[in-house]
Amino acid sequence: MLRKEANALTPQMYAELRQKVDFQEYSLEDVAKALEKTLFSVVIFDDHKPIGIGRIVGDDRIVFFIKDVVVDPEYQKQSIGYTIMHSLMNYIQEKACENAYIGLMATPNTEKFYEKFGFIQRPNQDFGHGMVKFVDKSYKIDNPMEDK
Template identity: 60%
Template sequence: MLTDCFRVTTHTLTPDIYIELRNKVAFKPYAYEDVVIALRHTLFSIVIFDGDKPVAIGRVVGDGRIVFFIKDVVIDPDYQRQSLGKMIMNEIDGYIDMVGCDGAYIALMATPGTEGFYEHLGFIQRPNDGLGAGMVKFLHK
C-alpha cells in the first residue's frame, strides 16, 4: 500500500505496537511483561504511522554515550520498499549524533538480506581485516 504522508513520532513505542509489528515479520515473540521492561530501558524509539496505523518501528539501547545498539528496526511487510527503513535510521542517527561522544560504538545485527541497506548507511560487515566476527548468545530458560 503506497502512502505519500507518514507521521514520525519518537519515544512513543508501546508494548502493543512492538509486539504487533514484530509478529508481522515473524520475529521471536516475547512475553508482554518482558517487552514492558525492555521498552522502559530503551534510550530512543521511533514509530512511523500511516494515519493511526503503526507501520514501522526502531529503537536504540545502550549506555547513552559510548555504546549504542540499534534494535528492532521493523517495517510492516505491506509498507516495505517505501524508504521507511531509511527514515528510521535517519532519526536514529540524529539521536546518536546528539548524545553520543566522539568515537561512540554503534552496532546492530542485520536480518539476513538487509546487510547492503546498512552498508549504504555506513555500517561495515564483520569479520574483516581489522575486526573479528560479531557474536551473539541467547539465554534459554
C-alpha cells in the same frame, strides 16, 4: 498520511510489528520492561496505524545498539526503514562521544541497507565475527574461580 513520532513505542506496537516479520516473540510484560530501558525510539504511522519501528539501547554516550528496526511488509520498499534509521542515527549523533560504538545485528539480506548508513560487515581485516547468544534459563554457567 505518514507521520513520525519519537518515543511513542508501546509494547503492543512492538509485538504486533515483530510478529508480522516473524521475529522472536516475547510476552508483553517482558516487552514493557525492556522498553523502559530504551534510550530512544521512533514509530512511523500511517494515520493511526503503526507501520514501522526502531529503537536504541545502550549507555547514551559510548555504546549504542540499534534494535528492532521493523517495517510492516505491506509498507516495505517505501523508504520507511530509511526514515527510521535516519532518526535513530540523528539521535546517536547528538548524544555520542567521539568514536562511540554503534552496533546492530542485521537480519539476512539487509546488510546493504545498513551499509548506506556507514555500517561495515564483519569479519574483516580489523574486526572478528559478530556473535550472539540466546538465553536458555535451564543453562548453568560454572565459574572456575568458585570453590567446589
